[in-house]
Amino acid sequence: xxxxxxxxxxxxxxxxxxxxxxxxxxxxxxxxxxxxxxxxxxxxxxxxxxxxxxxxxxxxxxxxxxxxxxxxxxxxxxxxxxxxxxxxxxxxxxxxxxxxxxxxxxxxxxxxxxxxxxxxxxxxxxxxxxxxxxxxxxxxxxxxxxxxxxxxxxxxxxxxxxxxxxxxxxxxxxxxxxxxxxxxxxxxxxxxxxxxxxxxxxxxxxxxxxxxxxxxxxxxxxxxxxxxxxxxxxxxxxxxxxxxxxxxxxxxxxxxxxxxxxxxxxxxxxxxxxxxxxxxxxxxxxxxxxxxxxxxxxxxxxxxxxxxxxxxxxxxxxxxxxxxxxxxxxxxxxxxxxxxxxxxxx
Numbered sequence: 001x002x003x004x005x006x007x008x009x010x011x012x013x014x015x016x017x018x019x020x021x022x023x024x025x026x027x028x029x030x031x032x033x034x035x036x037x038x039x040x041x042x043x044x045x046x047x048x049x050x051x052x053x054x055x056x057x058x059x060x061x062x063x064x065x066x067x068x069x070x071x072x073x074x075x076x077x078x079x080x081x082x083x084x085x086x087x088x089x090x091x092x093x094x095x096x097x098x099x100x101x102x103x104x105x106x107x108x109x110x111x112x113x114x115x116x117x118x119x120x121x122x123x124x125x126x127x128x129x130x131x132x133x134x135x136x137x138x139x140x141x142x143x144x145x146x147x148x149x150x151x152x153x154x155x156x157x158x159x160x161x162x163x164x165x166x167x168x169x170x171x172x173x174x175x176x177x178x179x180x181x182x183x184x185x186x187x188x189x190x191x192x193x194x195x196x197x198x199x200x201x202x203x204x205x206x207x208x209x210x211x212x213x214x215x216x217x218x219x220x221x222x223x224x225x226x227x228x229x230x231x232x233x234x235x236x237x238x239x240x241x242x243x244x245x246x247x248x249x250x251x252x253x254x255x256x257x258x259x260x261x262x263x264x265x266x267x268x269x270x271x272x273x274x275x276x277x278x279x280x281x282x283x284x285x286x287x288x289x290x291x292x293x294x295x296x297x298x299x300x301x302x303x304x305x306x307x308x309x310x311x312x313x314x315x316x317x318x319x320x321x322x323x324x325x326x327x328x329x330x331x332x333x334x335x336x337x338x339x340x341x342x343x344x345x346x
Contacts, residue, residue, distance in 0.1 A: 023053035023281065025076040027271070028066035031178065032059050033202055035116050035306045036079030039271055042296050043077075046288040053281065063269075064094045064149075071106040073274055081118055081150065081269040082321035083236025085110050089322055111277070111326035111346065113286045114333075115270035115316040117306040119151075119196030120240045121158050122264060123216040124185075124207065131192050132214050132256055134162040134222075137171050140191035143184060147175045154267060155194040161231055162222050186210050196267070199247065199305030208252035215247065217257035218264055232265055235321040238314070240266040246305070268307075268316040273326055275346070282328030290336045311338055319343035 025047075029040040037059050044055035055077070067080035071088065087093045088110070091103030098106065125131035131140065137159060144159070144167070145152035152175060159165055167173035174190050182203055185193050197203060207213050222228055223239075232239045241263050244255045255262060273282060293309045307315050311333055318325075324346045325333070333340050 025053050025055045027055050027057045027077040028061040028063070028069070028075060029057060029059045029079050030061060030063050030118070035118050035198060035302070035308075036063070036269070036271075038296070038300050038303070039116060039308070040077075040079065042292060043271065043285065043289055046292040047285055049292075050284065050288045052284045052288060067110070067272060068095070068106065070272055070274055071109045073109070073276065076277070077113075077271055077273050079118075079269060080110075080272050081236055081267050082115075082317055082323055083150070083267070084269075085272070085323050086235040086321040107322070109275050110272050110323070111275045111282070111329070112318070112323050112344075113271045113273060113282060113326060113329045114289055114308075115268060115311060115318060116308045117198075117238075117240070117266040117316075118269040119198060120264050120266040121154050121194065122197050122201065123158075123192060123194050124204075125192035125214050125216075126188070126207075126210075127212040127214050127254060129191050132216065132254075134159070134216060134218065137163060137192060137194075138165055139171065141172045141174055141189075143176065143181060143190040143193040143195065144173045145175060145195065146177055150267065151196050154196065154265075157231065158194055158218070158265070161228050162218050182206055198302035199242070200249065200301055204249055204253065208249065212252045212254065214254050214256055215249070215262075217244075217255070217262045220257075220259060220261070220263065223263040233320070235317065236267060237265050238268050238317045240264050242305070266307075268318075270316070270323075275326065277326060277328070279326075279328040279331075282326040283332045284328075286326075286329040286332035287336070290332060311340060311344075313341045313344065 027040045029036040040057045044057050047053045047055050063080045066078040067084045069075035070078045088095045089107030091098045091100045095103050144155035165171050184190050244257050244260050244262050247255050297303045313319050325344050327346050330340050
């Protein structure tokens with residue numbers, strides 16, 4: 001795993017040619033193959049094609065750190081969750097050491113080019129375990145993310161909100177690095193996983209090859225109840241409700257929902273820059289990304305489900321997190337026929 005992370009951190013995807021303008025930008029992304037990775041590489045591609053810039057993309061990065069680099073002007077572009085800017089603004093969580101004044105200063109430096117969902121949270125278990133509801137996690141061993149970070153917090157919250165179970169009391173949580181997460185599920189070291197994924201999730205094909213699986217929706221009554229609704233209104237969370245038929249995994253996956261709708265929540269995010277990025281550059285990058293959207297949606301199966309191409313505040317929670325678009329991005333979206341919410345304008 002250490003070798004994989006080292007390679008991911010060191011590997012630089014360079015999109016651009018000698019014909020591109022003499023602008024070189026850095027772009028940090030998270031999990032290889034995830035939303036932020038394909039977003040960054042797509043931006044690098046369209047920026048080179050449009051002769052806007054050469055973009056050097058580094059994947060496998062810790063976004064909590066890289067978004068701070070952008071806020072401090074040390075890096076050009078970074079993927080991040082909406083929650084990152086909110087926490088930075090308030091000097092909370094990983095940014096508590098900044099203090100309120102410094103946190104607010106850095107948070108105010110961030111601007112969004114375009115949003116997308118980083119991932120949604122799913123409960124998955126082999127059918128042979130008998131886990132066909134969230135309540136059946138009681139007394140079980142559950143993989144719920146790496147030893148630290150947003151995925152672990154999200155998984156713990158999902159279990160607690162749905163079942164009332166806390167880790168260490170109602171169930172045993174197992175944390176392990178992402179590189180080993182599939183292995184411990186496949187060898188039955190855990191009974192179930194509550195983890196982030198796209199739609200479709202890349203790991204589902206691996207799991208289904210090993211046996212039939214259950215993918216379990218949050219029950220409607222719980223999801224629409226006051227506890228879940230309060231959580232869904234919090235910065236960094238948005239409801240993700242889709243027809244079960246949109247999770248088309250074939251006969252080896254049993255999608256469990258009482259009414260044909262699959263309910264969970266997503267962590268929205270996007271690609272951010274510093275507010276001091278040249279307006280023309282920010283506009284050109286955003287416009288190129290918008291223009292290339294049909295190709296992205298066609299070539300990446302989960303891009304539509306990750307809400308690429310949408311800037312609807314209800315889908316991304318932009319305003320609730322206090323996020324603002326870059327002025328150049330606002331012009332690009334509006335010229336492409338999209339309405340930018342007033343609360344998201346700088």
